[in-house]
Amino acid sequence: AGLISRAERWCTSRRWWRRLRGVRLLGLLGRGDDVVPRLLHDANPDVRAEAAAWAAGSRSPAVVERLLELLEDPETLCRFAVKDSLLRLGEPVVDPLARRLPILEGVALREALTIAAALAEPRLRDPALALLGHRDPAVRALASDVVGRIGGVAAAERVAELLSDPDPAPRAAAARALGHLGHWRTAAQLTPLLRDPAWDVRRAAGVALRGLGAPGTLLLRRALADADPFAADMARQLLELPPAVTSEELG
């Protein structure tokens, strides 16, 4: 009890390193529900980050909301701690995250989509689908990742639209997503990407085709005779792989 009260006193100290010690100690002891949430607003980034890490053990809706607000924190360490805690919390984060995705922007939106992809909850599909048309290519790519992990036929058709995105990142992400979704009807749309100027896109398209089974393998065999040497080379590399090599291994 003496240790807990000392840690709680440290949490109100004017010195940042004492507040940091207080949060850490309370985290180790599994206490701090009364004092630590306030430190989620602390001026010092180390203290805020430590409070965010502590919050992984708190299921309070107010704490979850504050963590989601901290996705906009200017400090990298804080955002890292927040993402980690949100993923550890899991289920309580899904609905608040789904509500926030349509209104977030910038770094916060990208971080939120990373969390959504890791959670891969069906309730996050619709907000992610809405972001497939976002003006930021990084957001379109991340949204495609989310949709690819969650699945659904309608999702596949929307993601396939990104195969002709002007930016290579969404094109590659869309190819990967279609590979995960196993939507063989889009195989014919993936084949032209073997000639894409970006290596990442060519690879993603090739791996996705290989993962689609017989239809994809047939298209890869046809690509061996492609006039574009890069397309033919990518097809050759993928077809030479032993059958036991999985898409997971290829990444």
Next chain:
Amino acid sequence: MIVGLPWWVAWTVLLYLALVNSFYLVLLGAACVELRTHKRRIWHERRERLLGSRVAPRLSMLAPAFNEEATVLESVRSLLTLSYPSLEIIVINDGSGDATLDVLRREFDLAPIHPIYRRQVEHAHVRGLYRSRQKPGLLVVDKVNGGKADALNAGLDIASGELVCAMDADTLIEPDGLLRMVRPFLTREDIVAVGGTIRVANDCDVRGGRVVHARVPTRPLPGIQVVEYLRAFLFGRCGWNRLGGNLIVSGAFGLFRRDAVLDAGGYVHDTVGEDMELIAHLRRRGYEHGGPRRVEFVPDPVAWTEVPETLRVLGRQRDRWHRGLADVLWRHRDVALRPRYGSLGLFAYPVFVLTELLPPVLEIIGLVGAAVGIAVGALDASFFLTFALVVYGYGLVLNAISLMLEELTFPRYPRLVDRVLLVLWMTLENIGYRQLRSLWAIRGIVKYLRGDRAWGTMTRGGFALAPSEIPLEAR
């Protein structure tokens, strides 16, 4: 005091000494502030939380190996016990003529793999890629010999981590070293490389690839190097964190942002200072292209390495270090004093020239000049003696403060006898060893000017085996 010497020469020397020694004081002050802040930040930090994190950056260890059949198993077993989530260990067999690959294949049940990867940096042909069936995080790259830089480049291409850790084959990293070293990358997005502390493993009790008891060597040569390393890392590199970032990350233990290194073209082959060249290039590129460019040092993660025990081998090593330093400073000379390159051009580069490259030359010139001056009566011997005592005494004070910093922050030598030995070696460093180091540095500069690019041979005692001559490189 000095008869016959133009007044401006004497004043230039005094001004130079005053500037350099004032800089060391500033560096020391910066190191103290940095260490205090760092200690406060990591107080009872729950690093083990990172082990269960799904957002921890993926990390690939790159361990080049050339004719390491005697020690590679111990090294790899040690790497496999490192604490880090999503850790990939890539051993690059750089065309070994001995049974290095066979030893690894048998011990770890290697199976051929066929990843589709993009070749982004220059390196010699890769003959095969293998993954261990027992330890899926272990990859082995078998390639044609090309040297350490070439092997690291091959590893860079294959690696799947966001971060890559370059190390020497005989480096022993402490189990939580990576968990500590990754911290700057979680804290700032402009970090491109991080270095950790290298400590001397000679005479330490090493079991199962771990230093279980640290001991200060009882022989002067490795013992003095313990003092040197403590000063360089705790004093020098910590201080540079506060003064605009480091220009060196040890090739034995450095963590890099992989995409930045690939964009910079990887390690260059035609220098013996490839680790310093990479850092200079990364920082410079950061200014030129607006990407990450900060290089930090973290004092608490530790890697242990064996240092030379003979004058011959130590001389070769220091000669090579200074050749590398001269080469890198010359390659990147156009950053000097240019505002476009910020703290790199306006501060780090000129300071490195003044405090790292020139001092050995000036010291030897000073000693020789003083001897001649005293002999011909142009220099008052008592004045010179007083001057020398002040200069070397100052060095002794800096050493003493470095040892105190070690004691107050991250002490590793609990025995009284080790502390006594440290004080002894600290005192003796300035008598003979320092002058030898300057001579080797000058030899290195002369060799550089003559175009010598050879690495030389390092005799290793090994942590558990009898000594053997193992050529590091054959160019």
